Amino acid sequence: MKWAGGKGRLLSQLRPLLPPGVACMRHVEPFVGGGALFFARAPERALLTDINPALVATYAAIRNDVQNVIQGLRGLAGHHSKESYYQVRERYNEGHRLSASTRAAMFIYLNKTCFNGLHRVNRKGEFNVPVGSYKNPRILNENGLYAASYALQAVHLACVGFESLLESAKPGDFVYFDPPYEPVSETARFTSYARNGFTREDQTRLRDVYHALDRRGCKLMLSNSDVPFIRELYQDFRTDTVAAPRAINCNAKKRGKVSEVVVRNY
Ligand SMILES: C[S@@+](CC[C@H](N)C(=O)[O-])C[C@H]1O[C@@H](n2cnc3c(N)ncnc32)[C@H](O)[C@@H]1O
Numbered sequence: 001m002k003w004a005g006g007k008g009r010l011l012s013q014l015r016p017l018l019p020p021g022v023a024c025m026r027h028v029e030p031f032v033g034g035g036a037l038f039f040a041r042a043p044e045r046a047l048l049t050d051i052n053p054a055l056v057a058t059y060a061a062i063r064n065d066v067q068n069v070i071q072g073l074r075g076l077a078g079h080h081s082k083e084s085y086y087q088v089r090e091r092y093n094e095g096h097r098l099s100a101s102t103r104a105a106m107f108i109y110l111n112k113t114c115f116n117g118l119h120r121v122n123r124k125g126e127f128n129v130p131v132g133s134y135k136n137p138r139i140l141n142e143n144g145l146y147a148a149s150y151a152l153q154a155v156h157l158a159c160v161g162f163e164s165l166l167e168s169a170k171p172g173d174f175v176y177f178d179p180p181y182e183p184v185s186e187t188a189r190f191t192s193y194a195r196n197g198f199t200r201e202d203q204t205r206l207r208d209v210y211h212a213l214d215r216r217g218c219k220l221m222l223s224n225s226d227v228p229f230i231r232e233l234y235q236d237f238r239t240d241t242v243a244a245p246r247a248i249n250c251n252a253k254k255r256g257k258v259s260e261v262v263v264r265n266y
Helices: 008-017 036-041 053-064 066-078 082-094 100-113 142-152 162-168 186-196 200-216 228-233
Strands: 027-029 046-049 155-158 174-177 219-225 238-244 258-264
Touching (some): 008 036, 008 238, 008 258, 027 036, 036 142, 046 053, 046 162, 053 066, 053 100, 053 142, 053 155, 066 100, 066 142, 082 100, 142 155, 162 200, 174 200, 200 219, 200 228
Parallel strands (some): 046 155, 174 219
Antiparallel strands (some): 219 258
């Protein structure tokens, strides 16, 4: 799936920062999103959670019934156009009686064809992102879906906020936190607050969870933007920087790499 803040392009920099012996640990991701690190590692045991119910339900359908998800997606991919995008979006938003696999196929179809792979819902919880302008979007990746289903087989999934980790994390777990990022400028703050609603108070509560799990004996790795507020929150821990090839400026000429921090307790 395309996901805002997806870690796909940072994997080669994140892998060397994993803890020694990680292969034997349970992999825990409380902000799983597109799950780039999880799917790249495909660990034997994992707990994946996110506050987005449609995303978590889609992973559950891919795990439990991948063939029907693929079949549904094949039908949708075969008829893709601007008009059918809006018809599918409407059916998806109305569709309480849709099966789990049909809903998941629609969710993936909308994710692959909508504007910038955004996920945004209105106050009624309806998905309201407009169609994207891709010439030939890759809607169905059958092998990718089978591989994802395989990776998810032994995974525990839950739609919960990050604080529920205080109940579920165990000593020896490897926990990777990839929360919505702290904005890098005042302008960015304005837009990203409107977009993800993750406030400074949430970042501070997350720091408290990080401290509690550190005391519990979990191995912890956290990504965030490289801004003084975040550095201060995690000043007791080891901090590395990685360079993210991410567009932060709408002027294409000024696009470049932005620095992100990776905070570890090991
Ligand atoms: C930066 S994205 C994670 C990206 C992911 N690592 C990837 O590679 O695609 C952040 C995720 O946190 C989720 N989220 C936002 N607030 C949350 C909360 N309070 N508790 C748990 N998840 C939350 C969002 O739904 C989103 O999927």
